[in-house]
Amino acid sequence: MDYITTVLVKNGLVVAFLVTGVVTYCSEYLSRVLTNKKIPGSAIAIFTGLVLAYIGGMVTGGTKGIADIQQLSGFELMGGAMFRDFAIVSTAMGASFGIIKKTGLAGIVSLFVGVILSFTVGAIIAVAMGYQDAASITTIGAGACTFVVGPVTGTAVGASSEVVAISIAAGVVKSILVTIGTPFVARFIGLNNPQAAMIYGGLMGTTSGVAAGLAATDPKLVPYGAMTATFYTGLGCLLCPSILYILVKLCFNS
């Protein structure tokens, strides 16, 4: 029976295509039959992905979700940063430059508001939970931005690895929440046009969460939200270990 595993591992990427295809097909079916298409199939598929990741983590104790199961290791390539970014860029095809220019200012403002607000709230939570040194508070605040900004900041300000892990976890929780929550809140916050999507992306950051959430809401909005969201990570990596860290240090002289 070993040869079956060998074949699956050798053709990892193709196996990942197959499994993802089956998951997507089943999700479309469930969306149609159980929810009368009220919950989009893509949202169910993405949620199923997260459940698979949890199962993978429980079974193997690893950190890469379902990809830690040897036969499904191809998921690491298919779901990795390269394919993700390549596919995100392709969604820009057909996006209107005019709309982007028109939203420009609001998009930029939302970026700054998003980073500073998330950081501040995250830092306040860190203080409330008993952290008192500037490096830890800053790192957890940065983790509230995204799971990339957290560790980048933590490394820059010299936080402990435990705090860095917490900041990554906070960023992952945020990404999951945005992924699942976007289709549900879309109606209430007017998330139905490119301008709103750009502001949403700038406010939330977390490219993966925003892109997945918008994909489940309305695929046409993905390029706009994803574009501002990618700049969020850059801005967060810029502001958190510098200006925001200095401000935290002034408040908590350690």
Added chain:
Amino acid sequence: MLIRGVALLAACFIIGQLSGETLGRILHIDANVGGVGFAMLLLILAQNWLEQRGRFHQEMEEGVMFWSKMYIPVIVAMSAIQNVRVALSSGLVALLAGIIPVLVCLAVMPLLSKLSPKAA
């Protein structure tokens, strides 16, 4: 030709990533600063430029659209490799710091929307 579209996408992607990495180095941050964003802007500009010269073929667009349609499956795969177990088990701080900022930002969203011109 289909491959021309894919190659155009690849060119924009690589140039964008290189710009992001370069910007990161200049700013002394060990991260890619907006690489994907630059690549997307490049693709939009390239498309406009080619269209104006009448050199943008249907098949080129299809080469890019294939990847655009593969987007959701790739995201499904991406969610399947997240460290969900640790995110759920690494404590209250992570949960709170992940959830509350999102709620606060959501509350601000309608205010910011007023800044932008209404959709036509």
